[in-house]
Structure formats: structure tokens, C-alpha cells
Amino acid sequence: MTFASYAMIFLIFLIAIGMMMILTYKPKVALQKTEAQKDAEEEIVEEDIHAFERILSVKWPETSVLLEKHVLSHCILFHWAGLHGKKQTILIDACEEEQINAVFEAVMSLSRKNTIPENDFWIVAIRQKKMHEEACIECGKWLRACNHHIDFIVQDGRKEEKLLEKEKPFAFLTTGDQSSLLLESQGDWQWGQIQPSISEVSALSVKKMMPFLPWRLRMQWHLNKNMAIQNTCTLIPGVRDWFYPSIERQGSLISVHAAKDMEEVLSHLNQAAITQGSYLKLAEESQGTYSLDSQAFKQMEKIILSVYDYAAVLPVLQCEKNYWHGFHVYGFHPSGTNLQMIQFYEKLIEE
Numbered sequence: 001m002t003f004a005s006y007a008m009i010f011l012i013f014l015i016a017i018g019m020m021m022i023l024t025y026k027p028k029v030a031l032q033k034t035e036a037q038k039d040a041e042e043e044i045v046e047e048d049i050h051a052f053e054r055i056l057s058v059k060w061p062e063t064s065v066l067l068e069k070h071v072l073s074h075c076i077l078f079h080w081a082g083l084h085g086k087k088q089t090i091l092i093d094a095c096e097e098e099q100i101n102a103v104f105e106a107v108m109s110l111s112r113k114n115t116i117p118e119n120d121f122w123i124v125a126i127r128q129k130k131m132h133e134e135a136c137i138e139c140g141k142w143l144r145a146c147n148h149h150i151d152f153i154v155q156d157g158r159k160e161e162k163l164l165e166k167e168k169p170f171a172f173l174t175t176g177d178q179s180s181l182l183l184e185s186q187g188d189w190q191w192g193q194i195q196p197s198i199s200e201v202s203a204l205s206v207k208k209m210m211p212f213l214p215w216r217l218r219m220q221w222h223l224n225k226n227m228a229i230q231n232t233c234t235l236i237p238g239v240r241d242w243f244y245p246s247i248e249r250q251g252s253l254i255s256v257h258a259a260k261d262m263e264e265v266l267s268h269l270n271q272a273a274i275t276q277g278s279y280l281k282l283a284e285e286s287q288g289t290y291s292l293d294s295q296a297f298k299q300m301e302k303i304i305l306s307v308y309d310y311a312a313v314l315p316v317l318q319c320e321k322n323y324w325h326g327f328h329v330y331g332f333h334p335s336g337t338n339l340q341m342i343q344f345y346e347k348l349i350e351e
Contacts, residue, residue, distance in 0.1 A: 102338065158333060
């Protein structure tokens with residue numbers, strides 16, 4: 001046999017082996033974690049939280065005298081008991097280093113003035129932002145288990161925006177969550193234009209913006225609200241989600257967020273799908289919640305405007321999931337200088 005013949009036989013042999021490997025391939029099943037591995041991961045988490053505790057203790061040694069401390073798995077809770085006859089109990093959710101520093105600077109500033117807050121105060125310091133969900137859920141369960149009542153929670157929120165060219169920036173105060181739907185559907189049907197609607201939250205935002213709008217637009221709000229909504233969204237595109245639902249298609253799933261009850265939106269989508277030979281199946285639903293409690297909202301609004309130079313404070317609803325289940329949550333982004341951030345938390349604690 002010639003060399004070429006041997007080479008051909010060897011090549012056929014390799015091809016045969018390759019075909020057998022392809023035909024007999026099965027993906028490896030992910031190995032289940034052993035109890036030892038799970039225990040080791042829990043030890044790492046525990047070690048991390050104690051390392052975080054040591055960092056805070058070294059950086060803010062005075063807080064060990066001022067604040068009662070509770071170390072959980074994903075966060076550390078600090079409690080500053082208010083004066084007798086306290087007005088309310090507030091919790092600050094701090095999950096960014098800059099935010100944690102500003103909160104503790106505010107605590108130290110008040111301590112140097114020999115000021116004891118009238119409010120009962122809790123601070124939750126979260127070691128990593130990626131642990132925010134686990135920390136909030138764990139903290140909420142702990143507070144309930146220990147029968148600690150929280151009137152409202154303050155966490156990071158939407159950044160300020162310069163909505164109108166000739167006016168100062170507007171601050172946003174998140175007061176709750178939008179309602180959401182996850183729908184299953186087939187086909188490339190179109191849902192068309194959905195009529196705008198005004199929720200209690202967006203109505204209050206419009207009322208607070210009214211003095212800054214052109215006079216003709218102010219008149220429209222009294223005469224023809226639908227036209228006024230359309231013109232306001234044209235003038236200020238960033239407010240569209242106050243009045244119109246957000247709808248996104250992802251394959252066979254349709255995700256819907258809206259500031260108001262979903263009944264009208266779902267009815268419109270159902271009718272559009274049926275008319276075009278498709279269907280809708282509800283996969284998931286979440287009813288939005290919000291709080292416009294006059295005392296808490298006015299308190300936050302007053303503090304924000306006393307520290308920052310904003311045109312107004314506008315209430316908004318967030319699309320993101322709220323991890324503080326069953327609590328009243330307000331979201332505000334304390335930007336500006338470091339001094340302004342400290343002043344914001346200082347006033348929040350002492351007023």
C-alpha cells in the first residue's frame with residue numbers, strides 16, 4: 001500500500017471517531033452543591049459582613065457609643081433612639097459608600113452639637129449594592145420579628161432633571177411603584193395608541209409644575225386635559241410615563257408598566273389582540289402601591305427644598321421592583337456637594 005492509502009485510512013478513522021463523539025455527546029449536568037460547599041459560602045458571607053463591620057467601626061468609632069448595632073447576614077442595622085414622646089420612626093437605606101459616609105457624617109455632626117433626634121432613627125448599611133435585594137428582605141423580616149414599627153423608609157431615588165430650559169432643575173421624590181403586567185401572546189400584532197390617564201401621583205406632579213408651564217398650556221389643563229397631556233409630553237418628553245403605559249415586547253412576552261390601574265390598559269390590549277387574530281394570557285401581575293401621606297411627603301419636600309435649589313419637588317412612581325415589602329418607601333437622590341448630602345441627612349434625622 002502506498003503512503004497516500006495509509007493517509008486516507010487514517011483520515012477516515014479520525015472522521016469516524018469525530019462522528020461518534022458528536023453522536024454520543026451529552027451536556028454535563030451541573031453538579032449540585034454539597035452541604036460543605038454551602039456552609040463554606042455562608043462562612044464567606046459571614047466573614048464579609050464582619051469585615052464590613054470592622055471597617056465601619058474603624059472609620060466611625062464614636063458610633064459604637066451613640067448607636068445600637070445589629071449585625072445581620074447582608075447588612076448592619078444601626079438604631080438611634082429618639083427622645084421620649086418621639087414623633088415617628090424613620091429608616092435610611094444606605095447601599096452606596098458615598099451615601100453611608102454622608103449619613104454617618106450627619107450623625108457625628110449632630111452628636112457634636114449634643115443634639116438627640118426627636119425621631120426614632122434606624123440606618124441600614126448594606127455592604128454591597130448587589131446585595132440590596134437580599135439585605136432589604138432580611139432586614140424587613142428582622143424588624144417585623146422584633147416588632148419594630150417603621151413609619152417610612154428613605155432610599156436612593158431618581159436624579160434631578162432640568163425639565164424646562166429656563167427653569168431650575170426639578171427634584172423627584174419616589175412615592176411608590178407602578179403597576180405591572182407580564183402577558184403571553186403570539187403573532188406580530190400591534191396594540192395601537194392607548195388613551196392617556198391621570199393618576200393621583202401624576203395629578204399632584206402636574207399641579208406642582210403648573211406655575212412653570214406656559215400660560216396657554218396652563219389654560220388647556222382646565223379646558224381639555226387630553227390635549228394638555230399631549231402638549232405637556234411634547235414640551236417635556238421626560239414626563240410621558242406619568243400618563244402613558246410603557247409596553248415592551250420580548251419574544252412571546254409583553255411587559256407593561258403603568259402609573260394607574262391596569263384594567264383599562266388590559267382591556268385595550270385584549271381587544272387589539274383578538275381583532276388581529278391573536279390572544280393574551282396573563283403570566284404575572286403586580287398591583288402598584290404608593291403613599292402620598294401628607295406629613296411624610298411634606299416633611300421630605302421641606303427638607304429637600306431647604307438644602308437644594310430646585311424649582312419644585314415632584315412625586316413619581318418607580319418601575320423598578322421594591323424590595324421593602326409592606327413598608328412606605330420614599331426615594332430621593334441626594335446629589336450636589338458632599339456638604340449638601342450631609343445637611344440633607346442631618347435635617348432628616350433631627351426634624
